[in-house]
Amino acid sequence: MTADPSAPPELSEYVRSVNGIELHVTEAGSGAPLLMLHGVGVDASAQRREIEALARSHRVIAPDLRGHGRSTRPAAYSLRDHVDDMIGLLDELGLARTAVLGGSMGSYVAQALALAVPQRVRELVLVAATSHGRTSSTDRVLAEHADELRGLSREQQQQWLGDRLFAPETPSSVRDQVRDWYVSRHGLGLALSPEQIEAANKAVLGFDFRADLATLEIPTLLISGRHDLLNPPAEAGRMARLLPSARLEVFEHSGHLPSLEEPERFDSTVLAFLTEQTAVS
Template sequence: MNQRDLTVNGIRLHVTEEGAGPPLLLLHGLSANAAMMEPEITGLARSFRVTAPDLRGHGRSDRPAAYTLNDHVQDLLGLLGALNLDRVAVLGVSMGSYIAQALTIAAPERVSALVLVVTKASGTTSSTARYLAEHANELQGMTPEQIRLWLGNRMFAPHTPEAVKQTFAAFMAKQERAGMTLDPQQLEAANRAMEGFDFRHGLPRLNVPALVISGRHDILNPPDAGEEVALLIPDARFEVLEDSGHLATLEQTPQFVELVESFLKV
């Protein structure tokens, strides 16, 4: 994988690139980064030129104290300009899917196709923040690391293989050692950027091929939330990964990559 830092929109973004072919912009979820999606990047890079930034506030990119959803959109438009990419397919996972929707509504001429994974069309905050608030009493006294592990274990489907869970735990431990996890203030900034988004009026105006993928056992953005998005986008395709929770791209990586490849190659 090729990795480099690019300064766009007044922010330093760490960017991972791999593969050759049609360009595909990959956007990770809340508190994650491109390094945590290496299996997915490697799988998709067989068919596409994958560009996966660590989004503002995350990973090895700059982490300002406050920012907005529109800041994310402007970062990505600046990144596309820096890479001389006129149009790209955009794939967003969870928080990345909200940013992907915002980007496509703001600049539909820059998006050739849209893939939204474990997504929703609106929210008063991120789904993670909502879920943690619902379980606040249970989390009292836990350290940030304990909360991350508690949440991570609940994002899997009931029958996800133990090997997959161990892979995720190893990723999380590696992130912790490398200083890549977000402290409470940085996580709060990331959550604030997602407050009050609502794409339900913009999605019906899109004229872009779209695939929406949900995990059957997703506790954060269940399939009915994904189906709502698919129904709002004209002619969108909706698929459910039956053996996945919110970590669908990790739990069923081969099936996920096959779905995306078959859709984007049409």
């Protein structure tokens, strides 16, 4: 029996011990490697749609970053710990070079990784990205709207923020998909506690790559949602001007989650970029 070419690639899950912790990894596909890094408060399972789509042409490696999902959750850690974890994972998997796709917090880790070991990053795809922040983007937005949110619990504040992750025209089915994912994490006992969310946010306090981006001679694709409240497209535009080999795609009908809000365009844009870079190299 021949395999159905329309069927999604099979996902495998495994654990690797790196940098003193255990990382839970989801992998699918074959071909050129693509390291996929998720945002704060979620894990690789939230990227299943993207993993399956991109694994049709790439070997997608999607770890739960430390402090998240099924990976070890230390009481405190840093952005540098995330970078060392990814270097250790690449070593464990015997990968000398890889493309790296990071969304939101994952884009901060991706930038830090590329700056630390540029020889190991073939291409960068930075989604809903920023190059600097005194606090996490979520904490910044909550602080900016403190008067409006006064008296609300942390959970209610997160609900308020969740309602504003999307573009106005994003269908309710996509919003429900995200909410259902969070509910499922609670049901599996994998949701982050308030203390774990705080640790995740503290790990990215005060990062600033602006002075170093000009040194990154790595082909880079920036994807930004026109309605992104957390990391607006103006910031991605500034990054595109700083990076020597970057281009910016603004998704007009997306907020902070363009891979879910405009999935067909997201997949085709990322795959076209990676294919183009492979052809050039």
